[in-house]
Amino acid sequence: MRLTMPQFDSSHVLIIGDVMLDRYWHGSSNRVSPEAPVPIVNVSLEEERPGGAGNVALNIAALGGRVSLVGVVGDDPAAALLKSRLDAAGIFSDLQVSKYKPTITKLRVMSRHQQLLRMDFEEVFGVEDSDSFEDKIAPVLPHADILVLSDYAKGTLQDCQALIKRAKTAGIPVLVDPKGGDFERYQGASLLTPNIAELEAVVGRCESEQDIVRKGLQLIAKLNIDALLVTRGEMGMTLLRAHQAAIHLPARAREVYDVTGAGDTVIAVLAAVLATGQALPDAVALANLAAGIVVGKLGAATVSAPELRRAIHSEHGFERGIVSEDQLIQAIEASRANGERIVFTNGCFDIIHAGHVGYLDEARKQGDRLIVALNSDASVRRLKGQGRPINPVDRRMAVLAGLESVDWVVSFDDDTPERLLRRIKPDVLVKGGDYRADQIVGGTIVKANGGNVKVLRFFENCSTTSIVNRIRQQ
Known part of the structure; x- marks a missing residue:
C-alpha cells in the first residue's frame, strides 16, 4: 500500500465535545524551596493553547482542513482567550456559555522539557449547559463531511445518541474518541478510538493479540459500530472491522517526549483523511504516522501538513518498526x-x-x-x-x-x-x-x-x- 497526501482543503469536519484551555508555564528550575521539598520554577514564558476538543480542531486546521467546533465554556476571561486562539487558527467555533460553571482550564508547570505539576480548574457541565446544541449544530451539520465526538467526560456530550442518530440520518459518518466505562452511549457510531486501557475497562483484560481481536469484534457487534481503532502506545495501533482481517500497525520508532494530546491527533487525522474520501486503512496509516510525529513534541502539539508530507515521502511501506x-x-x-x-x-x-x-x-x-x-x-x-x-x-x-x-x-x-x-x-x-x-x-x-x-x-x-x-x- 502506497500512502498519498490527501487534499485536506476539500474536507470539512464538525467537532462536538469538551473544549478546554491548556496553559503552560515554562521556566528554569535550579533550586529546592526552603519551605517544602519542591522545586522552585522561575517562570519566564506563559503559553495558552486550545485543549481537548479544541486541540482536535487545531490538528485539523494545521493540516489545512476546514473545521467547525461546538462546545461549552464559562462566562470568564479564559473563554475569551480560548475563543481568540481558535479564531486565530481559522477555526469556526460556536461555544455555549454556561452561566454558573467556569471554562475548563489545565495549567502545566514545565521545566527542562519536563512536566513538574498540573493543576485542573473545572466543574463538570450538566444538561442545562448544552441545552441549545441543536440550534448550533443545525446550520453546520449539512455541510460537514464527518462528525467527531470528542469526549473527555466533562459533561458536554450529554446525549451522544441524539447526535449520532442525527448525523447518520444525514449520511454523515461519526467518529468517537470515547471516555469512561459506558460505551453503550456511542451505539451506532461509525468508529471508536479507545486506547488499550479504555478498551480493557469495558471488555476486560486482554492478555494477547487474539484477545484484543476477539473482544474488540464482540464489542463491534454489541454496539453496532463499523470499526474499532485501538491505540496501544509503544505497540502501535490495531484496526478491527467485522468480517475483515485485523490490521496491526507498529508504533513509529522515535524518542517520545510527551504523549499529551496524541489521541487528539489520531482522531483528528482520521477525520480529516476520511473527509477527503480516502479509505479507512489509509486514514489509520496516516494517523499512525502523525502520532509518531506529535509524541516527539512537548505538550499538546499538532502536526502540520508539511511534516506529514515529509513522513509520507520517507515511508517505504505500510507497516514498519x-x-x-x-x-x-x-x-x-x-x-x-x-x-x-x-x-x-x-x-x-x-x-x-x-x-x-x-x-x-x-x-x-x-x-x-x-x-x-x-x-x-x-x-x-x-x-x-x-x-x-x-x-x-x-x-x-x-x-x-x-x-x-x-x-x-x-x-x-x-x-x-x-x-x-x-x-x-x-x-x-x-x-x-x-x-x-x-x-x-x-x-x-x-x-x-x-x-x-x-x-x-x-x-x-x-x-x-x-x-x-x-x-x-x-
Missing part, C-alpha cells in the same frame, strides 16, 4: 499479498557499528522487506556470558528500527531463531561471516519451505566484542 511476533505475521501476510519477497536475518546487535549498517544494507537488497530478529537479553547472556548485552533489548530494537534498510524488528528468547523461522517462512535467510551457507542455523528450515540461504560479505575489523575489549583496555 518494532513489532510483536503476531503483528509480524500479519504484516508479512499483507506484504506477500503484494508479491513482496521477505528477507530474514538475526543476531545480538549489541553495539551497532559500521559493519552492522553495511551488512543490513546488503541484506535489504536481497528482497523487498527485511526482518531483523534480535536475541533477547536473557538469550544474549546465555550466548555471550555475564556482562552482555551492553544495551538492553528495547534500546537495541529502537536503534535497528531507525535504520532505513530495516522494515521490521522483532525479539526472540530462544538460543536460535529456528522456531521463528518455522513460523515466518522467509524467502531469503541471510547471515554475514566467513562460513558456508550449509552452516547457517535454520538454513535447512528455510530451504525446506522453498527459500534461499545466502552468506553476505564479511566486514573486516568490525565486531561488538572487539569494540568492548578496546574500551576495557582504555
Whole structure:
C-alpha cells in the first residue's frame, strides 16, 4: 500500500465535545524551596493553547482542513482567550456559555522539557449547559463531511445518541474518541478510538493479540459500530472491522517526549483523511504516522501538513518498526499479498557499528522487506556470558528500527531463531561471516519451505566484542 497526501482543503469536519484551555508555564528550575521539598520554577514564558476538543480542531486546521467546533465554556476571561486562539487558527467555533460553571482550564508547570505539576480548574457541565446544541449544530451539520465526538467526560456530550442518530440520518459518518466505562452511549457510531486501557475497562483484560481481536469484534457487534481503532502506545495501533482481517500497525520508532494530546491527533487525522474520501486503512496509516510525529513534541502539539508530507515521502511501506511476533505475521501476510519477497536475518546487535549498517544494507537488497530478529537479553547472556548485552533489548530494537534498510524488528528468547523461522517462512535467510551457507542455523528450515540461504560479505575489523575489549583496555 502506497500512502498519498490527501487534499485536506476539500474536507470539512464538525467537532462536538469538551473544549478546554491548556496553559503552560515554562521556566528554569535550579533550586529546592526552603519551605517544602519542591522545586522552585522561575517562570519566564506563559503559553495558552486550545485543549481537548479544541486541540482536535487545531490538528485539523494545521493540516489545512476546514473545521467547525461546538462546545461549552464559562462566562470568564479564559473563554475569551480560548475563543481568540481558535479564531486565530481559522477555526469556526460556536461555544455555549454556561452561566454558573467556569471554562475548563489545565495549567502545566514545565521545566527542562519536563512536566513538574498540573493543576485542573473545572466543574463538570450538566444538561442545562448544552441545552441549545441543536440550534448550533443545525446550520453546520449539512455541510460537514464527518462528525467527531470528542469526549473527555466533562459533561458536554450529554446525549451522544441524539447526535449520532442525527448525523447518520444525514449520511454523515461519526467518529468517537470515547471516555469512561459506558460505551453503550456511542451505539451506532461509525468508529471508536479507545486506547488499550479504555478498551480493557469495558471488555476486560486482554492478555494477547487474539484477545484484543476477539473482544474488540464482540464489542463491534454489541454496539453496532463499523470499526474499532485501538491505540496501544509503544505497540502501535490495531484496526478491527467485522468480517475483515485485523490490521496491526507498529508504533513509529522515535524518542517520545510527551504523549499529551496524541489521541487528539489520531482522531483528528482520521477525520480529516476520511473527509477527503480516502479509505479507512489509509486514514489509520496516516494517523499512525502523525502520532509518531506529535509524541516527539512537548505538550499538546499538532502536526502540520508539511511534516506529514515529509513522513509520507520517507515511508517505504505500510507497516514498519518494532513489532510483536503476531503483528509480524500479519504484516508479512499483507506484504506477500503484494508479491513482496521477505528477507530474514538475526543476531545480538549489541553495539551497532559500521559493519552492522553495511551488512543490513546488503541484506535489504536481497528482497523487498527485511526482518531483523534480535536475541533477547536473557538469550544474549546465555550466548555471550555475564556482562552482555551492553544495551538492553528495547534500546537495541529502537536503534535497528531507525535504520532505513530495516522494515521490521522483532525479539526472540530462544538460543536460535529456528522456531521463528518455522513460523515466518522467509524467502531469503541471510547471515554475514566467513562460513558456508550449509552452516547457517535454520538454513535447512528455510530451504525446506522453498527459500534461499545466502552468506553476505564479511566486514573486516568490525565486531561488538572487539569494540568492548578496546574500551576495557582504555
